[in-house]
Amino acid sequence: MYVSEWENGKRPISDRYAAILRHLLGVTDSELRDSAPAVAPTTTDGYDDLLSRIDSASSVSASMVKAFNDQTELLRTMDRQLGASGLVDQMTGHLAALEDALNFAVLPSARRPVALALAGASTLAAWQAVDSGAIERAWRHYELAKRAARDAEAPMYLAHAMGEQAYVLCEAGRPALGVDLIRDAQRTLGGAGSPRLRAWLYATESELCAHAGLLDDCRRAFETAEASLPSGPEDRDPDMLSIFLNGAHLSRWRGNIHALLGDDDAVTNLYDALETADPTFVRAQAGLHTDLAQAHLARAEYDDANTHLRQARLLANRTGSVRQRRRVDLLSARL
Template sequence: MRPSAFDPIEIPEWVWDRDETREILKRRDVAGLFNLAVKYAGASQVRISAATGIAQGRVSQHLRGLRQVTDLEVFERIATGLGLPDHARMLLGLAPLDIASPTGDRGEEHQEQADDLRAMIEAAAAVDDTMVMILSTDTNNLRLLDRRLGGVVIADKMRAQISQIQRAHRHAIRTGIRTQLAHVLSETAALAGWQAIDRCALSDAWDYHEAAISAGREAENDALVAYARGQQAYVLIDLGRPAEAAELLHHVRHTYDSRVPGHLRTWLAAAEAEAAAILGDETTARRALDEAAALLPEGDTDPSLPYLALNTHHLARWRGSCLIHFGDSETIEDLRSALAGMDGTFNRAEAGLRCDLAHALLAMGEADAALPHIHRADQLATMIKSRRHGRRIAELKRSATRALH
């Protein structure tokens, strides 16, 4: 009888003893694991989805190598769904189910795992302050590349960077080094999360931000946690849940406001204003924008917050983006002022700003004036491969076409 989608996946025991399978487990190769289920258990994508709790579309992406797993809880679901025996679970980096006898009579396997773990701990022990600084510099360089080129172009570099930091952090013993690695991991995961939002991969974005929050807490850094949670609100906005985003941002502001630097306080206030504006709550949006302006420190950056660049021009852009929802007559001037003062390296931000300006001009009945901004935003979004901006630009093009005909 043909198996149903809900039948358990039973991969033969001997498959887990093959050298090729052990390499798949050590690499945490999810595509390889799913292919084992297809090859040796005849499992369909639907059956893998039912067994692991991963949506079928995501299973398909995993099989094609288009999606990576970073969350330990997801690996746990995969191990359970595919029926991994304990020695296979341990190679995947998970705890055995049978604590009393995690590897049964596999003495050689046990020794191999001990040797592998020893090697990874020894490799992590070689990480010192200088290496942490190099990793941090690499993340910052990726941040600069992201501003110019977009996340898709540097996706492979990002995955390699996160994997390298996670490997070192997971096996670090010395508290000071482990804390520093957690700090770098939080920054890097938050950057990856924002890139995932930009390509509309919202589940990935949520997972990356959860990793950033967890690492920020281990680093005992309130700014990292507040920033990652604030960015996570944008996942909710793009999911069509702005009320929950506004609630989250309000909570984050009131929890961390007195514990984080001024630039981040400004950023959180402006983010809360944006969520309120999307909800149509003009009073809250304007109040939060005024608070953001009052909180903004002098200078474009804070050395302790390399992931934030926020000055009067950026805030003017944000203000215009918010007030565009209420037909404010000052919006166009705010946005033009922001555009005039914008650093030319912020390609994603410029694309968004030009979308806002085009939106405002269309609302004022100035479709001809909006077209150059739509065209330039389209060029930038295409260059950085931003699906998020691409969707909005398509809507603006349709609106401009209707207005001109």
């Protein structure tokens, strides 16, 4: 009864139920209530308040920026293991604090470190929104991340935000436009970025080219990704903490792309990746099982496909991943 009355506007959602629904649906409070957030009243003469905010922003120390980044890292770890749906309120508050610090920072020496922290946090928030199915929120977060990266004069963060944003275009049905954006991201990075980030950008281009039907470009981009990736087991990019990529991850990516292309060796690559997958990357494991289901479907191996779809759905439900559940549903319809 409450749901019907909420939908028809006959009963407002109480704070108690709003907290429960935000966690279940992975939405912000304003998205849930379909209303703009309340605006605090202002005084006629706001100069004292403005100067107070400017003074506060100018006193943001290196230790406070580190605290912001530590909070982003904690949210990234929780997202990787538990999913994004339960982190919406925390992420919203974190971004608001960073934006407030940046909005009232005047000089570049104060703005750049905060802008860099905001760029990293906004990109994480955007990917969480993509995973939760909140696409408009994701797009706005990517635009915020790009503006912050430009403010910080950080081409690596700008290129990474553009690269992830290209996925939104692909999943919206515009893979060719996504290819254009990822290539623009590569040009933005130039020769200044880390090898691991360059490998990530080229692997992303390869995947989007597969969706766009650009088969030769797909294979050429992946060869460049392999050539760019540093050797060894280390997967974390020290200069771009959002990037986790080593040979094992790239092998899984190769299997995903080969599954999209219908290549016979996709299954072998994906099983190899499954054996070496980090169990803390729960949502990534859901994607890996979905890729295996797709590869088995291409070979008309329906029992194996169904087995992996069941496992993928279990993991997607565990993390609340709307994006992965959508993939599972699309493949299940082909069985």
